Amino acid sequence: MSALADAARQLRAAIHASTTGLIGREPLAELIVLAAVAQEHLLVVGPPGTGKSAVVRRVAQALGGRYFEYLLGRFTEPSELFGPVDLRKLREGTVETDVTGMLPEAEVAFLDEVFLGSTAVLNTLLGVLNERRFRRGHTLLACPLRVCVAAANGLPEEESLAAFADRFLLHAFVEPVPDDQLETLLKGGWQSDFAPTEDGGALAQLDLLSQHLPQVKMDTVRPALADAVRQLRAAGLALSDRRIVKAQRLVAAATVLGGRLEARAADLWPLLYVLPNQAAQQQARDALKDLFALAEHPHLRYAVEAATLQPRSRIARLLDAARSCLADLSSTEAGSPTQDGAAPNASATAPRIEAVLREIDANFAPDELPDELAEARAQLRMRLRGAESQPQPAQLA
Secondary structure, three states, rough: OOOHHHHHHHHHHHHHHHOOOOOOOHHHHHHHHHHHOOOOEEEOOOOOOHHHHHHHHHHHHHOOOOOEEEEEEOOOOOHHHHEOOOOOHHOOOOOOOOOOHEEEOOOOOEOOOOOHHHHHHHHHHHHHHHEEEEOOEEEEEOOOOEEEEEEEEEOOOOOHHHHHOOOOOOEEEEOOOOHHHHHHHHHHHHHHHHOOOOOOOOOOHHHHHHHHHHHEEEEOOOHHHHHHHHHHHOOOOOOHHHHHHHHHHHHHHHHOOOOOOOOOOOHHHHHHHHHHOHHHHHHHHHOHHHOOOOOOOOOOOHHHHHOOOOHHHHHHHHHHHHHHHEEEEEHHOOOOOOOOOOOOOOOHHHHHHHHHHHHHHHHOHHHHHHHHHHHHHHHHHHHHHHOOOOOOOOOOO
């Protein structure tokens, strides 16, 4: 169990580092990891320019696996994703595909504008996604794909494409960063443009967690999961049998990512992302509000909050952010590196404190603040005054 908990913590640290500067996209990064541990795939829907591709690239870099990315179009040929026919073998009378550096060799993949793909592309892609196998001519390969993230600006209306979208178990929707986080967006975006990026090695931890999936004890939570599905059906939200069964993989993945092998009601929140569109997900939040009030996770706090929109998960995340700022300030005072390894600098922490304070005030009226969060807020304000009083770096002449 300690190895499982350690792997979950290391994976969380890698993903946290990968989302630095990507404001409001932490839930998406955590969902990519959840999908990868569950060995399922994720469809992300949102307008252009909302950082979908940036998040996938950063997470792939943190994992350190072989990465494949492609922007599909109406005229995309299968060879652009899966590789060209091997001409040497063709001259010998064998039709084989050279997959070197292409999607069949990828461990993490990102396909942008996925619904623009042709029937030939999407049909071949289904085999890779569903079976982790690539078949073409005489070529038959097992694919090492952990997770494929597909992106689109909207959900398709065409029946055949809607059926293809249904093959992605998780559906996530992203929106532009809200007004109260614009300052943080500007600062984070500026920093991330110049921040060095390093390849991580978290794929081994991800695989360890994924290997423990069959060992997760689901018996105690199945009645609650079945009851949740009944409540969704009563609200007019039908799920196919396939998606209901596969939802268990997400619950089990959330469990092992929490460092445990026994699922509980607090792990049922991924059920929200199994629903196909935003309207259905919002209805599900209302229908399952009592169940989602129990939701929590030590390493996927952003994804839990985005799923449930419950005060409990929001409080946990804001407390985590506040404590991170306070820990970095303590490191600064001690002269040791901050949690992200940066050199100590009190004035550099001040904008982060301001952002956390802004978000606390935007979410809670003063008389509604939980005691623990009120105490953290008071400490942040006190320490912010101290940080602002520190000498500022000399300006260029």
